Amino acid sequence: MRKLTPTLTQSGLLAVLLQRQRYKVIQLAQRRAHRKHVRVALWNTLACPYRALTTPTLAGDSAEPFVGTVLRRT
Numbered sequence: 740m741r742k743l744t745p746t747l748t749q750s751g752l753l754a755v756l757l758q759r760q761r762y763k764v765i766q767l768a769q770r771r772a773h774r775k776h777v778r779v780a781l782w783n784t785l786a787c788p789y790r791a792l793t794t795p796t797l798a799g800d801s802a803e804p805f806v807g808t809v810l811r812r813t
Contacts, residue, residue, distance in 0.1 A: 747753040 747756075
């Protein structure tokens, strides 16, 4: 009588392969999310001071009055 080789399901290999595949997909998603988080944090760290230096200020935004301004009372 011939000995039958077990199938992937019978040997449990299919479950192991699917589990490893699932683990790799989860790891990849976590790495992508982490990289995105680090990239955003770095960009904000570099961009905020630049924005503060290059943002135009309004004329009435200054605490000091304009030189030579005379208040008129009517």
